Amino acid sequence: MKNLEERLKDMMILALQDDKKAYHQMLITLSSWLRARALRFGLPYDEAEEVVQEALFAVHLKRQTWRQDAPFLPWVAAILRYKMIDRLRKRKNAIHVPLDDFGEDMAQDEPSETAHISIERFLPTLSPQQRQIVLGITQQGLSYPQLAEKLAISEATLRVNLHRAIKHMQRIFQTQEKI
Amino acid sequence: MRTSELVTLLIEDKPPQTKPLWGYLLMAFAMSAGAFFILFTVRGDLTAALLQRAFVLKVSFTFSLALIACHALLKGMSPQDNHHLRGFLLPVFVVIGAFALNSLWPLPMMEKKIPMGGFLAQQPWLECLLAIPMLAVFSFVTLAFFAKQGATPHLRLQGFLLGLASGAIAACFYAFHCVEDSMAYVALYYSLAILFVGGIGALLAGKILRW
Numbered sequence: 001m002k003n004l005e006e007r008l009k010d011m012m013i014l015a016l017q018d019d020k021k022a023y024h025q026m027l028i029t030l031s032s033w034l035r036a037r038a039l040r041f042g043l044p045y046d047e048a049e050e051v052v053q054e055a056l057f058a059v060h061l062k063r064q065t066w067r068q069d070a071p072f073l074p075w076v077a078a079i080l081r082y083k084m085i086d087r088l089r090k091r092k093n094a095i096h097v098p099l100d101d102f103g104e105d106m107a108q109d110e111p112s113e114t115a116h117i118s119i120e121r122f123l124p125t126l127s128p129q130q131r132q133i134v135l136g137i138t139q140q141g142l143s144y145p146q147l148a149e150k151l152a153i154s155e156a157t158l159r160v161n162l163h164r165a166i167k168h169m170q171r172i173f174q175t176q177e178k179i
Numbered sequence: 180m181r182t183s184e185l186v187t188l189l190i191e192d193k194p195p196q197t198k199p200l201w202g203y204l205l206m207a208f209a210m211s212a213g214a215f216f217i218l219f220t221v222r223g224d225l226t227a228a229l230l231q232r233a234f235v236l237k238v239s240f241t242f243s244l245a246l247i248a249c250h251a252l253l254k255g256m257s258p259q260d261n262h263h264l265r266g267f268l269l270p271v272f273v274v275i276g277a278f279a280l281n282s283l284w285p286l287p288m289m290e291k292k293i294p295m296g297g298f299l300a301q302q303p304w305l306e307c308l309l310a311i312p313m314l315a316v317f318s319f320v321t322l323a324f325f326a327k328q329g330a331t332p333h334l335r336l337q338g339f340l341l342g343l344a345s346g347a348i349a350a351c352f353y354a355f356h357c358v359e360d361s362m363a364y365v366a367l368y369y370s371l372a373i374l375f376v377g378g379i380g381a382l383l384a385g386k387i388l389r390w
Contacts, residue, residue, distance in 0.1 A: 020190050027186040053185055060189045062330035062390060064197040065257040078258035082332040086389075137191050138184035144191070162192050 004033070009072040016063065030076065031056060037080055047087075050173075054083045057170040125172060130165035133158060200253050203325035207318035207348055214317045215352040219310070222358050233360035240278055240365060241354055244373065245347035247274070252322070252340045256329030278366040304368045307357060311372035312379070314349035315342070319380065323387055330390050338384020339377045346376030 002010070008026055015023035034055050038048035058079045066075045123131055129151065136147045148155045228234040247270055322341055331337040350369050359365075 018193070024186060024190045027189060028183070031182050031186065049182060053182055056182070056185060056189065058330065058390060060192070061194055062258075063194065064328070065330045067257065070257075070259065075257065075259050078332060079330065082258060082330075085332075134188060138187050141187075159193065162188075163194065166188065166192050 005071060005073045012066065012072055013068055027056060030059065034076070034080055041084060051083055051087060054173050055080045057166070057173065058083060061167065061170060126165050126168060130161050130168070133162050134165050197328050198325070200249060200325055203321055204249055207321040207345070210317040210321055211314055211348050211352050214314055219353070219356040221355050224358070225355065228360065231360060233362065237360055237365045238351060238354050240274060241347050241351040241369065243274060245344055245351055248340050248344035248347055252326060252337065252344055255331045255333065255337045255340065258330045258332050278362055281362050303359065307353070307368045308372050311346060311349045311353050311369065312376050314353055315345040315376045318348040319345035319376065326388055331388065334384040334388050335381045337388055339381040342377035342380020343373060345380070346373035
């Protein structure tokens with residue numbers, strides 16, 4: 001049986017070839033791994049979940065920086081470490097973080113709704129069309145053609161707007177002063 | 180929105196493909212060339228200078244510095260690749276140091292009893308120190324778009340490399356305007372101007388390269 005590194009690496013390679021199912025599976029598995037790491041740093045659930053989401057944004061937007069001949073989890077760990085340091089820097093709290101403590105323990109389920117209020121607050125900062133796209137995909141489960149037809153835009157426009165919305169959401173995460 | 184919803188959102192998005200460094204590099208050189216021809220003139224004795232060892236070394240120095248800095252910039256794009264950076268920085272400073280030492284060997288100013296301070300001060304150093312950073316703006320902006328695609332945890336170092344590459348590209352073009360080819364002059368003022376742009380890059384890195 002393959003270990004986590006091999007499974008995630010295989011899924012990521014497939015994801016880079018546009019395999020949505022593999023990408024979905026990879027992100028779900030990865031979010032559990034990231035969550036376990038964030039919680040091991042001693043962050044409260046809410047904050048740990050925000051770090052997980054920030055790291056997922058980074059994995060998604062910077063996935064081209066991973067080389068297929070390199071190990072996958074150290075790449076993700078480097079992203080998580082950067083996001084953790086960035087977060088701690090913003091907090092300006094001198095708490096001790098064992099940065100080298102990257103063990104192999106796994107997964108807890110996603111915490112409760114209270115952990116995700118932070119993302120809700122940036123939805124209003126999106127343009128009306130971007131908000132409709134984000135909500136259409138995440139909450140109504142619409143496909144690209146359905147959503148494009150509903151919004152009376154082309155699929156290409158939808159794709160571009162979705163990408164812009166995701167980048168905007170990541171920027172909001174980065175610039176938020178108060179966590 | 181829950182994390183699972185974020186995942187749903189992310190799998191629907193297809194990030195644009197990363198554009199290769201050589202494309203940005205070509206663009207940086209093209210923009211610097213355009214700016215150079217608008218703002219400066221090519222030195223009158225270029226044909227003769229092309230045959231001079233000092234001129235060839237001057238251009239080679241700036242060009243190799245630009246390539247080495249760009250290579251280091253490329254190597255620093257991934258969050259796990261940054262251990263390579265220091266190794267790549269070393270040759271840059273070895274090149275600078277070699278030029279500085281080379282400039283001291285013949286010591287023409289001493290043979291002619293001209294103090295070194297006076298020798299260096301006679302040159303159009305202020306123009307050099309201003310022109311190279313000014314020209315570097317164009318390549319800096321272009322290469323910044325490339326560097327922004329990366330995910331380095333060492334922002335200042337990457338910013339410094341960005342500045343170093345831009346400054347070296349600018350110096351490469353400025354070398355065709357500047358009539359001063361002496362090793363001491365190039366090693367001191369070109370290096371200072373390039374390092375200054377590198378410093379600016381390091382200062383701006385937190386703003387432009389954060390991811």
